[in-house]
Amino acid sequence: MTAYAIARLQDVTMGPEIIEYLKKIDATLAPYGGRYLIHGGTTQVLEGSWQGDTIMLGFPSLDQAQSWYCSEAYRRILPLRTANAVGDVILVEGVEEGHRGVDILG
Template sequence: MTAYAVAHMRQVTPGPWMVEYLEKIDATLAPFGGRFIVHGGEVEVLENDWPGHLIAIEFPDRQHARDWYRSPAYQRILELRTDNSESDVIFVDGVEHPHKATDVPG
């Protein structure tokens, strides 16, 4: 089942770290079938507040997402992000299609 690595990045400190991180992350995703589906950009807030940026990366399944995050290639650049931003990062599974709201497990 498709899975997603989702990050809510806040309080990002701009600098050369960002360029290095962005230049290197794509190569860490490729071996695990990862691809960006949301990468920052302007959000339209409809309810409450949304400080920061949203990033979502799609993987073939949760194991691929875990393997990417734990990979030596990603671990080498991880501190570039964690030292220069506040981020919440989660893995979440997608849904099988077709999916209805009532299909949520109880």
């Protein structure tokens, strides 16, 4: 089942390290079927507060998403982002086609 890596990044220092991270991340995604779905697009806040840039990556499965995040290739570049941005990152499994709200009731 499809899975997603979602990040909300704030206080990004756009310097040489973030640029290097951006140049290298695509190569870390490819072996795991990862692809960008959202990358800092315009955000319209409808409820609550939401600050920062939203990034969402799609993967074929939660296992693939976890394998990417834990991969040696990604771990090598991760400090380039964490030293230059504050944020939250989660992995979440998607739902099957045709899912309805009541489906979580069992």
